[in-house]
Amino acid sequence: MSCFSRIFKRTRGPQQQNDPWDEDLSGAENITRFSYKELVRATAKFDQSNKIGEGGYGPVYKGTLRDGTAVAVKVLSLQSRQGGREFLSELLTISDVSHKNLVKLHGCCVEGSHKILVYNYLENNSLAQTLLGSRKSGIQFNWNTRVNICIGVAQGLAYLHDGVRPHIVHRDIKASNILLDKDLTPKISDFGLAKLLPADVSHISTRVAGTLGYLAPEYAIRGQVTRKSDVYSFGVLLIEIVSGRCNTDTRLPYEDQILLEKTWTYYDQGELHEIIDSSLGDDLDVDEACRFLKVGLLCTKNVTKRRPDMASVLQMLRGEMDVDSQEITQPDVIRDFRDLKLRSKATSSTLLTSIMARSSPSSSSAGNTTRTSITFTAISDRD
Structure with a gap:
């Protein structure tokens, strides 16, 4: 029997009887239920x-409810292989959280084969399509606007990490999941891959999902998810916003293709300002932009525990915490799937060798044989 046993109490429109999905929606009783009609x-x-x-699991449509409210209607595709799990994850994760920098869930439809989420409609689409897209959006992303977007995303992420219990790890922070309203206020969206992280758990071991280029190396290679995995992704996004370019551009020369690597090169040469978007106008504060880039490099440190948490990131972005006194080291970057495959294989081989070595019998001085016991304490994702 499913541990999710309750159904919605508040509904709109006719409710389907005996829908097995109802048994999986514990914790979402107060969400409005829309009819498919x-x-x-x-x-x-x-x-x-x-x-x-x-989206990853289906199309998104603009709609208008009877009361005139504009909404974004996110439909689960029948062909989506992982969509059912992601639908439930998104619904249950976002149903109880509310913040000005997170999308607002209006309700859902769970009716027969139709699984739909209904969000508030955000007029200016995503950062991927507007700031980083190849087509001009007509939106003027001056420096002031970019500062507000960076701080807004950081606020939303800090809320997920520390403002709710259990903590929420988003797992897919990227430009296409940052939506903008009419005032260009950023809203973190798409919680289909989100994981809940209990306060007494250091990390969760799970299947790797997300977008290459934003994935923290320890997560991509070993499947270990922590809040610092999100911090790494935010660092990449932060540098994208300041530079005005995507994290990977294969049209460029090989040494310039990976934004994070290029940013480190400029930093190492003392020319960090060179990566700043050249289209920025008179309101550009070069010192502030360089500070933001340094924060991005701090967020993408190779050693997970040495990355700042999102509360510290916010303080540094606001100028409330010194950045220059922090040690900035060369970030680790996974260039492509081939790189990921090779490093994952090497890590698995090293781990196996370590386990075999530690598990082998060894003779003590008294001639007794001992064996080391290996215990892994991590939460597994049951697919």
Whole structure:
């Protein structure tokens, strides 16, 4: 029997009877339940002209509810292999959290084969499509605007990490998951990969999911998720926002393709300002921009425990904590899937050798044989 045994108490529209999904929605009793018919009407039958994006598990449409509220309707594709699990994860993770820098969940539809999430509609799409996209969006991302976006995302992430219990690790912080409202206030979205981290647990061992380029090396290689994994991803995003370019661009010469590597090279040469977006105008504060870049490098340190937490990141971005006294070291970067595969294989081989060595019988001075017992204390993701 599922540990999720309760159903929604508050509904809108007809409720399906005996839906097995209802048994998996414990903790989401107070979320509005929309009928499929209502969302069909809101999106003009999911017309292609209302399609505003395509997520990892299905399309997203703009819709208008009967009361005039504009919403984003996120539909689980029937072809999505991981979508069911991600749908539940997103719904249960976001249902109880509220912050100005997180998307707002209006409700959902769980009706037959239809699984749909309904969010507030954000007029200016994502950072990936506006600031970093190849097509001009018409939005002026001056320095002041970028500062507010960086601090806003940091605030939202700090809230997830420390403002709720259990803590929430997002696992997929990236430009396409940062949405912007009409005032360009950033909202962290897409909680399909999020994990809850109990206060007494240092990390969770799980299947690796996310986007290469933003993945912390220890997570990508060993599957170990901590809040510092999100910090690494935020560091990459921070440098993207300041530089105005994506973390990876294969059109560039090989040595310039990886933004994090190029940023380190400039820092090491004492020319960090060279990576700043050249399109920024008169309001650019070069010193502040360089400080933000240094924070990005601190967030992407190779040694997990030496990365700052998000509360410290916020203080550094606001100028409340000194950055120059912090030790900045060369970040570790996974360049591509081949690099990831080779390093994962090497790590597995080293671990196996270590276990075999520690488990081998050894003779003591008294001639007794002893054996070392190996215990792994981590939470596994049960797929």
